Amino acid sequence: MHESSLEALLEAARSQPIAFDGLEIESAEDGFLFAVPGHARSGLDQEQLVEQVSRHPKYLSNWYVFTRPRAEPRTAFLRWIEGAEALEVPERYTRLRDGMSTRWGELLIGATVHDGQRRYDLRHVEEEATPRDRLDTYEDPLEARALAKQDPSGRYRPLKSAPTLQAGWVFPELAPDELTATVEQFYPASIENWYLEREDALDVSHWRETMERQTGIYGVVETWDRGDGYDHVNWVTEAMCDDSQCLKRRRWEYDEETTLDTDPGDGAFPCREPCSLMVSAARRWTRLEGEQPERYQLTLTPSEKAQLERLIEAVADDELDEIREADLRDGANRYRARYLRAKRLDAEGQLDVEPADPS
Amino acid sequence: MATESKEASHAPSQALVIVAHGSHLNPDSSVPTFTHADSIRGTDAFDEVVTGFWKEEPHFREVLRTVDSDRVYVVPLFMSEGYFTEEVIPRELRLDDWDVDAWDSDGTSASFASVTASDTGQEVLYCGPVGTHDSMSRVIMRRAETVTGDPTVGDGFGLAVVGHGTKRNENSAKAINYHAARIEASDRFDEVRSVFMDEDPEVDDVSTLFGCSDVVVVPLFVADGFHTQEDIPEDMGLTEDHRDGYDVPAMVEDTRIWYTGAVGTEPMLAEVVLERAADAGADVSAALEARRTAASETLSPR
Numbered sequence: 001m002h003e004s005s006l007e008a009l010l011e012a013a014r015s016q017p018i019a020f021d022g023l024e025i026e027s028a029e030d031g032f033l034f035a036v037p038g039h040a041r042s043g044l045d046q047e048q049l050v051e052q053v054s055r056h057p058k059y060l061s062n063w064y065v066f067t068r069p070r071a072e073p074r075t076a077f078l079r080w081i082e083g084a085e086a087l088e089v090p091e092r093y094t095r096l097r098d099g100m101s102t103r104w105g106e107l108l109i110g111a112t113v114h115d116g117q118r119r120y121d122l123r124h125v126e127e128e129a130t131p132r133d134r135l136d137t138y139e140d141p142l143e144a145r146a147l148a149k150q151d152p153s154g155r156y157r158p159l160k161s162a163p164t165l166q167a168g169w170v171f172p173e174l175a176p177d178e179l180t181a182t183v184e185q186f187y188p189a190s191i192e193n194w195y196l197e198r199e200d201a202l203d204v205s206h207w208r209e210t211m212e213r214q215t216g217i218y219g220v221v222e223t224w225d226r227g228d229g230y231d232h233v234n235w236v237t238e239a240m241c242d243d244s245q246c247l248k249r250r251r252w253e254y255d256e257e258t259t260l261d262t263d264p265g266d267g268a269f270p271c272r273e274p275c276s277l278m279v280s281a282a283r284r285w286t287r288l289e290g291e292q293p294e295r296y297q298l299t300l301t302p303s304e305k306a307q308l309e310r311l312i313e314a315v316a317d318d319e320l321d322e323i324r325e326a327d328l329r330d331g332a333n334r335y336r337a338r339y340l341r342a343k344r345l346d347a348e349g350q351l352d353v354e355p356a357d358p359s
Numbered sequence: 360m361a362t363e364s365k366e367a368s369h370a371p372s373q374a375l376v377i378v379a380h381g382s383h384l385n386p387d388s389s390v391p392t393f394t395h396a397d398s399i400r401g402t403d404a405f406d407e408v409v410t411g412f413w414k415e416e417p418h419f420r421e422v423l424r425t426v427d428s429d430r431v432y433v434v435p436l437f438m439s440e441g442y443f444t445e446e447v448i449p450r451e452l453r454l455d456d457w458d459v460d461a462w463d464s465d466g467t468s469a470s471f472a473s474v475t476a477s478d479t480g481q482e483v484l485y486c487g488p489v490g491t492h493d494s495m496s497r498v499i500m501r502r503a504e505t506v507t508g509d510p511t512v513g514d515g516f517g518l519a520v521v522g523h524g525t526k527r528n529e530n531s532a533k534a535i536n537y538h539a540a541r542i543e544a545s546d547r548f549d550e551v552r553s554v555f556m557d558e559d560p561e562v563d564d565v566s567t568l569f570g571c572s573d574v575v576v577v578p579l580f581v582a583d584g585f586h587t588q589e590d591i592p593e594d595m596g597l598t599e600d601h602r603d604g605y606d607v608p609a610m611v612e613d614t615r616i617w618y619t620g621a622v623g624t625e626p627m628l629a630e631v632v633l634e635r636a637a638d639a640g641a642d643v644s645a646a647l648e649a650r651r652t653a654a655s656e657t658l659s660p661r
Contacts, residue, residue: 014636159416161416188417189422196424215446276383
């Protein structure tokens, strides 16, 4: 048992009654009342109270860890990790002794308790079974910033919630506040927004209001909404919000009345409004979609048509690295693409097309 | 389960939030912001030091909710006053009662304003950007000292302060001219000039604009990126192709050019952030003292 936690509990009990996860302590005229589920004593002097608390160290440590000064969303998050709202203290401590794990985006949070102290092992979800000594070890939450910056191939990640987190690292022994600080480096504001959603207080900003708010070079995006439906926003969310692209769960819609047709995703934490990457992308699409469609006449074999479709699919699903060098069956194979270019594109790289005859 | 008898919820007394532009494309854009935040975090002047961005995460819209404190000093790591500091940042931070008049600025004299964030209810001390603080003149001069390795650099040297110019940001030129004038008034350098990327006098002409044989060129930019690492070195003739790199110093015609790269990467900029917060009432005197002592120890004459 830890002196500091016991002292903190006694001090707290002297100033107000304690009722926390089944632990109850009250100061009455005939002495203290102490109770945990299935066990109660009253009329205790301080020495007897200390003895009772000492016999129930799990309740003491549970009270202590969750009453440290900490922002409410972070406490709620730490409690959620170990199912504190559903599991009684003894059951929870038994499970924690063996280790409990939770996913958060691509993070795997492993929680344990030893001698009343919670410690967290934070790593990539794909490395649940990897021994610690095969991973690079980190301690400082701010070191997560560098890990979150680039994907496994070294490319810059402009979107922290993209499912492209690199692996190969572990924060093996984080204290509770270090855990929340580290999680926030990987997924900024995710704990706060998750908490607001739980409290039914998430400040969702839908597509229309978000775009109407934009000014400067982004002011133009508002004009993409021309009162002719919301298909374009369906396409944007299919392009950018799918779980294959972003692990947040979309909570915003076209507007308050109009829900989008795309899957909002299954992420643990919510997306409150179109992100800055989407606003930038929407600016580009606003310009591109201002063009009028034209009809083209273009000659392709059926296989070439299928190949164009396959090329779009392979780029959209980021499959290019997986296509084997000599797999000529795949239309997105590099040799196949080079052959098509040699045959169908001119020296400027343009398709040989003619405007279709007006019919 | 019951959690009724929590201890009184804790609210640290003061937090610092550094807000910056960031980038979807350039991973180095946010580096100075993080570096200065880390250095201020190390002084313990604030209970929390947090960064927020326009193009990265946490976004301006969500940064304040990650801060526990009720009293938050927000310092923009921007080099001029204008569209971002006056319109975008206050709007996105939801400082609904913000009015630019509260800064009472002529374009280079922003102070601070006390406003409330409507989503979190926090008191925000919204400070002017680092770029127009008087101390920025010292940072520019420090840049000249570090690039030449001479803490007394000035005699026989010219100093050029580089900005975008008005085509891209109306107030950019104001900040450049302001610091150039202040440094000129200090009589430290033989010549001091403002030069621009897209208006006269142009950065392309640095080697002919100055009479001095040595010219230190300091771009008033937050981070190194396309402008400071590609456009400006090529425009000045330091290199034909930025991919080949350039020498410091480098001879262009008969002038020796000492090009410093973005002023925002100068460690001393952290002091300007602290001074912005101090001007708004933050108690950071011990931190400033500690930082200056550390800085003077690392910059002793060679």
